[in-house]
Amino acid sequence: xxxxxxxxxxxxxxxxxxxxxxxxxxxxxxxxxxxxxxxxxxxxxxxxxxxxxxxxxxxxxxxxxxxxxxxxxxxxxxxxxxxxxxxxxxxxxxxxxxxxxxxxxxxxxxxxxxxxxxxxxxxxxxxxxxxxxxxxxxxxxxxxxxxxxxxxxxxxxxxxxxxxxxxxxxxxxxxxxxxxxxxxxxxxxxxxxxxxxxxxxxxxxxxxxxxxxxxxxxxxxxxxxxxxxxxxxxxxxxxxxxxxxxxxxxxxxxxxxxxxxxxxxxxxxxxxxxxxxxxxxxxxxxxxxxxxxxxxxxxxxxxxxxxxxxxxxxxxxxxxxxxxxxxxxxxxxxxxxxxxxxxxxxxxxxxxxxxxxxxxxxxxxxxxxxxxxxxxxxxxxxxxxxxxxxxxxxxxxxxxxxxxxxxxxxxxxxxxxxxxxxxxxxxxxxxxxxxxxxxxxxxxxxxxxxxxxxxxxxxxxxxxxxxxxxxxxxxxxxxxxxxxxxxxx
Amino acid sequence: xxxxxxxxxxxxxxxxxxxxxxxxxxxxxxxxxxxxxxxxxxxxxxxxxxxxxxxxxxxxxxxxxxxxxxxxxxxxxxxxxxxxxxxxxxxxxxxxxxxxxxxxxxxxxxxxxxxxxxxxxxxxxxxxxxxxxxxxxxxxxxxxxxxxxxxxxxxxxxxxxxxxxxxxxxxxxxxxxxxxxxxxxxxxxxxxxxxxxxxxxxxxxxxxxxxxxxxxxxxxxxxxxxxxxxxxxxxxxxxxxxxxxxxxxxxxxxxxxxxxxxxxxxxxxxxxxxxxxxxxxxxxxxxxxxxxxxxxxxxxxxxxxxxxxxxxxxxxxxxxxxxxxxxxxxxxxxxxxxxxxxxxxxxxxxxxx
Numbered sequence: 001x002x003x004x005x006x007x008x009x010x011x012x013x014x015x016x017x018x019x020x021x022x023x024x025x026x027x028x029x030x031x032x033x034x035x036x037x038x039x040x041x042x043x044x045x046x047x048x049x050x051x052x053x054x055x056x057x058x059x060x061x062x063x064x065x066x067x068x069x070x071x072x073x074x075x076x077x078x079x080x081x082x083x084x085x086x087x088x089x090x091x092x093x094x095x096x097x098x099x100x101x102x103x104x105x106x107x108x109x110x111x112x113x114x115x116x117x118x119x120x121x122x123x124x125x126x127x128x129x130x131x132x133x134x135x136x137x138x139x140x141x142x143x144x145x146x147x148x149x150x151x152x153x154x155x156x157x158x159x160x161x162x163x164x165x166x167x168x169x170x171x172x173x174x175x176x177x178x179x180x181x182x183x184x185x186x187x188x189x190x191x192x193x194x195x196x197x198x199x200x201x202x203x204x205x206x207x208x209x210x211x212x213x214x215x216x217x218x219x220x221x222x223x224x225x226x227x228x229x230x231x232x233x234x235x236x237x238x239x240x241x242x243x244x245x246x247x248x249x250x251x252x253x254x255x256x257x258x259x260x261x262x263x264x265x266x267x268x269x270x271x272x273x274x275x276x277x278x279x280x281x282x283x284x285x286x287x288x289x290x291x292x293x294x295x296x297x298x299x300x301x302x303x304x305x306x307x308x309x310x311x312x313x314x315x316x317x318x319x320x321x322x323x324x325x326x327x328x329x330x331x332x333x334x335x336x337x338x339x340x341x342x343x344x345x346x347x348x349x350x351x352x353x354x355x356x357x358x359x360x361x362x363x364x365x366x367x368x369x370x371x372x373x374x375x376x377x378x379x380x381x382x383x384x385x386x387x388x389x390x391x392x393x394x395x396x397x398x399x400x401x402x403x404x405x406x407x408x409x410x411x412x413x414x415x416x417x418x419x420x421x422x423x424x425x426x427x428x429x430x431x432x433x434x435x436x437x438x439x440x441x442x443x444x445x446x447x448x449x450x451x452x453x454x455x456x457x458x459x460x461x462x463x464x465x466x467x468x469x470x471x472x473x474x475x476x477x478x479x480x481x482x483x484x485x486x487x488x489x
Numbered sequence: 490x491x492x493x494x495x496x497x498x499x500x501x502x503x504x505x506x507x508x509x510x511x512x513x514x515x516x517x518x519x520x521x522x523x524x525x526x527x528x529x530x531x532x533x534x535x536x537x538x539x540x541x542x543x544x545x546x547x548x549x550x551x552x553x554x555x556x557x558x559x560x561x562x563x564x565x566x567x568x569x570x571x572x573x574x575x576x577x578x579x580x581x582x583x584x585x586x587x588x589x590x591x592x593x594x595x596x597x598x599x600x601x602x603x604x605x606x607x608x609x610x611x612x613x614x615x616x617x618x619x620x621x622x623x624x625x626x627x628x629x630x631x632x633x634x635x636x637x638x639x640x641x642x643x644x645x646x647x648x649x650x651x652x653x654x655x656x657x658x659x660x661x662x663x664x665x666x667x668x669x670x671x672x673x674x675x676x677x678x679x680x681x682x683x684x685x686x687x688x689x690x691x692x693x694x695x696x697x698x699x700x701x702x703x704x705x706x707x708x709x710x711x712x713x714x715x716x717x718x719x720x721x722x723x724x725x726x727x728x729x730x731x732x733x734x735x736x737x738x739x740x741x742x743x744x745x746x747x748x749x750x751x752x753x754x755x756x757x758x759x760x761x762x763x764x765x766x767x768x769x770x771x772x773x774x775x776x777x778x779x780x781x782x783x784x785x786x787x788x789x790x791x792x793x794x795x796x797x798x799x800x801x802x803x804x805x806x807x808x809x810x811x812x813x814x815x816x817x818x819x820x821x822x823x824x825x826x827x828x829x830x831x832x833x834x835x836x837x838x839x840x841x842x
Contacts, residue, residue: 050731074737081732088591088727088782098725102737109721155736 001026001191002159007046007056010215016042018215019056024208026158027189029182031202033226034212035236040195041163043212047193048079048161060159074102078157080149082164086136092147093132096123099154122153125180142173149177153184160184162194166201178205199253203227204245211235227251266452269364269397270355280332281309281351281368285447289397291340292407293445296325298340301407306339307445309368309393314345342393342443346370350486352479356467360453361400363464365471368393369479371422374436376429383431383440391439392418392476395447396468400455402448409458410446410468416460417469418442421476506780510793514571517797521567521804522559526812529555529563565702570694570803570817571796572705573758574768576712578795580754581769582776582787583716586723587747588658591777594769595755598657598748599664603637604630604759606668608689612682613675627704627760634756637664638748653730657748691816692763694803701761708757713792715750719743720784727782765818767825768795774829 002024010016016039024030034040045051047058049065058065060076068076078099099122100115123129126146131139136147145168152160162181166174182205184190196202202209202223209226211218213235219226229242232253239256267287274283288303298304308329318324325343326336334341346368353366370391375383394414402410419437429436448455458464523529529537533552537559539545581594588597595601607630610616618625641660649656676686722743725733734740758765772795776787799817802824806815 045731048735050734070734070739071737074735077735079732079735081735086727088586088777090724090727090782094724094781094783098721098728098736101721101725104721151736 001028001061002047002193003057003059003062004047005057005059007043007053007058009046009051009053009055010039010042011051015054016215017046017053020212020215020217021056022210022217022220024159024191024193026191027185028191029185029205029207030191030193031206031209031223032193032195032212033199033202033209034218038212039215040212042215044079044161044163044193044195048077049073071102074155074157076157077159077161078152078155079161080145080152080163080165082167089135089137091132092128092134092136092139093119093123095136095147096128096132096150096154099151102155118156119150119154122150125153126150127176141168142170145169145173145177149180157190159191159193162192164195164197166196166198174201181205199227199232203251203253204248224251227253229253266399267449268362268399269447269449270362271353271364274353274366276348276351278348279311281348281366283307283366283395283397285397285449287449288338289447290402290450291445291447292411293340293447294443295340295342295445296322296443297329297336298338304338304340304447306334307395307447308334308339308341309348309351309366309395310341310343311348312343312345316343316345340445340447342445344368344370344391344393345372346391346479346483347486350479350482352475352482354471354475356471358463358467361398361455361464363399363467363471364397365468365475366395366397367472367475367479368483369476370483371425371427371436371439371480373439373441374422374427374429375438375440376432376434377437379429379432379434392442392479393445394418394443394472394476395445396472398446398448398455398464399451400448400453400464401450402446402458402464403454403456406455406458406464407446407448409462409465411444413458413460413465413468414444414446414472417472418476421473421480424473425477425480427480503780503786506786506790507793510790510797514793514797514800517800517804518567518571521570521800522563524804525558525563525807527554527558529559534559561698565697565699566694566803567800568702569697569705569761570799572702572709573694573762573765574772574799574802575792575796576705576709576754576758577765577768578772578791578798579713579716579788580751580758581795582773582784582791583719583723583747583751584769585773586727586782586784586787587744587751589727589729590658591774592770593658595751596665596766596769598661598752599637599641599668600634600661600752600755601759601764602665602668602672603640604634604756605690605764606637606671607631607633608760608763609672609675609686612686612689613679624700624704627701627757630760631708631753631756634752634759635749637668638752640664642745642748688816689763692765692818692821693806693814693816694762694799695807695814697761705757705761708753712750712754712757713788715746716754716788719747719750720788723747723784723788724782763816763818765799765821767821767829768799771825771829772798 005021007020008015008017020043032040032043042051046053096119100119103115123132126149128146128150136144139147165177169177178201181192185192206223208221209223210220211226218235219231227242229240232240241254241256243252243254245252269285273285285305288305291298291304292301293299310328325341329336329339329341348368351366351368355364356362373391396410396414422436427436428434455464458468460469519531523531523534533555536547536549536551537556540547541556541560577595584595584598585591585593608626611626611629616625621628641657641664645656645660679686722738725736725738730740773787773791776790776794780786780790802820803817806817806820809815
């Protein structure tokens with residue numbers, strides 16, 4: 001559809017683009033990214049025939065751009081401008097009708113039935129038909145943008161250029177506009193070429209992205225490939241974190257604000273932040289910690305500052321334990337969305353905790369354990385699935401900067417250490433009478449300060465893994481033994 | 490909000506707009522011909538027009554004196570005023586659309602100054618080209634106005650290859666000042682022709698006769714037709730030149746065409762009547778306020794209303810201190826400038842809201 005080879009040029013004696021080459025296929029949603037001054041708008045101006053270029057070729061449907069007359073070009077290409085100011089106030093209908101200019105014939109541009117039909121159709125599509133008699137200047141920014149889109153669509157183009165289409169639009173309009181573009185691309189095979197400032201929107205909607213850097217093509221590929229953390233950091237010279245979209249398989253980039261010096265000071269989580277009472281074990285961290293947990297509240301991944309392990313009676317049973325727990329936390333002065341909450345039937349004086357030093361990092365482990373509910377995981381299908389309060393709750397606080405994968409390593413390592421501890425103590429599954437591997441509702445929490453030493457791995461023989469294995473093993477053994485003693489007294 | 494709905498119903502009723510505009514023009518013409526130091530009764534006027542212009546078989550013999558007044562003095566005068574008003578108004582409307590500036594008019598581009606220099610130089614130097622005879626002055630004016638617009642465009646292109654509107658206006662203003670200095674110089678150096686030059690500069694359509702109508706008519710017809718063929722382009726151009734190009738307008742060529750057509754119209758108008766200000770500025774503005782900015786209707790409506798307006802202005806000019814006459818430029822400025830100030834104030838207030 002569009003074929004660009006060795007395109008160079010710019011304004012006067014100031015070259016902007018340096019031998020840019022790429023092709024865009026029919027029906028593709030193609031995004032152009034790049035920092036300010038990388039040549040995005042210059043490229044779009046050249047492609048739409050507004051700016052002359054020095055070297056290279058632009059071919060549209062196999063024919064050179066230079067061979068198109070202004071009218072012929074407007075029948076193939078339409079542009080949605082970034083903003084548009086009007087000297088005089090036309091009505092919406094008049095504005096949209098101007099899009100038919102390229103299709104009108106004769107010296108005095110007679111208005112045909114087809115023109116009218118197309119104008120009505122595009123006004124319906126863009127949702128501006130309702131205010132066709134309004135003055136353009138009476139409209140809001142989002143409505144104006146849609147009127148200009150209708151004008152561009154009235155040209156019945158095969159290629160539509162968008163220059164930062166979501167500027168000045170609120171969230172709903174951004175989504176509406178891009179959803180419409182996607183639909184037009186899929187249903188009518190409209191080729192859409194858009195400049196984006198917002199990497200995330202580009203990543204969400206585009207079939208292919210081209211990243212420009214200093215007037216050259218840095219990369220041209222599918223969004224997941226283009227939006228690589230290191231690459232974006234280099235090109236945009238800023239701190240970025242990449243993360244998958246929670247609902248669809250698309251990449252998202254997050255800006256990481258510059259941190260104040262005091263925010264970088266290392267924080268050590270240890271027993272000084274821990275309070276134990278009959279009712280609950282709580283840890284109140286001085287800063288929010290990055291967490292991954294299976295608690296009742298604050299489960300999954302997130303950032304949390306307060307951690308609660310609450311004692312409930314053996315007979316605790318509640319249809320909706322999440323709601324009950326939330327109410328409980330709130331009534332005790334904890335904000336549920338900021339708190340990781342767990343429950344246990346174990347008496348809390350049997351809690352076991354330990355602080356361990358590694359090289360440049362440290363961990364703090366808190367375990368409460370009772371094994372009355374023990375289960376052999378390999379024979380778990382012999383158990384009924386009635387939920388009971390969890391009995392081994394493991395908290396691991398890591399004073400270091402832990403990578404995503406190290407969180408998962410940590411969970412695996414901690415579980416292995418727990419299984420070994422149960423085995424060492426000869427704990428058996430009362431139903432199957434085989435070695436137990438845990439209890440039916442164990443919970444785990446990994447929380448990291450994300451300051452100081454970077455920790456990428458936590459497998460059993462890595463420095464972090466070794467510390468976790470030893471700490472969890474020791475604490476679990478001690479907690480079970482303590483609990484047995486407390487129960488006997 | 491009531492005003493808004495009135496505006497909307499007026500905007501949407503285009504046939505009514507033309508009926509109003511044509512009626513206004515016809516009324517102005519009748520009044521303009523009828524009233525004067527010797528009043529011609531309407532009935533007699535219709536008899537004369539029917540007999541002399543349309544060659545209808547009318548039995549009655551109107552007074553020869555009335556016939557003379559109407560056919561040799563009033564009718565050519567009214568027609569000339571109408572043509573000048575129409576030319577200035579349509580040229581103004583086109584320039585405003587092209588330059589996306591409601592304050593633009595034929596004078597902004599230096600066109601009328603060019604035409605004035607041509608005319609004043611003709612009087613000052615006493616130029617008389619034998620073949621042209623009495624037409625030396627008007628024809629030199631038209632030539633000068635076209636030469637001026639080409640000079641303005643040439644210098645604009647030298648400064649800025651893409652010929653941005655802002656650059657054109659700036660160049661026009663520079664040229665205008667330069668040419669005005671020339672006019673002042675010639676006025677300062679002149680002796681006995683002073684009254685003639687000043688009189689011409691202030692503008693008048695009196696005692697020009699049919700020959701001047703013959704001069705302006707071809708320019709008027711060609712210029713107006715060319716502009717009418719570019720109404721859609723003017724609409725597109727008000728969205729900005731890049732936008733117009735995206736919509737498929739051959740911007741460079743259309744811009745040149747419109748500028749030349751507007752200059753021809755202005756040059757011819759200035760040549761036959763001197764400098765008459767504010768018609769090209771105020772008339773399109775009023776039309777836009779009432780019937781909207783669509784050039785397809787703005788240009789013809791400006792032409793009709795501008796024409797009628799100048800006929801009435803001329804009538805006032807010769808009636809106020811009758812039997813002597815005021816220069817018509819004084820009248821248009823006296824009516825036009827305050828009207829324009831009012832429009833500006835209204836726009837300003839609307840902008841603030």
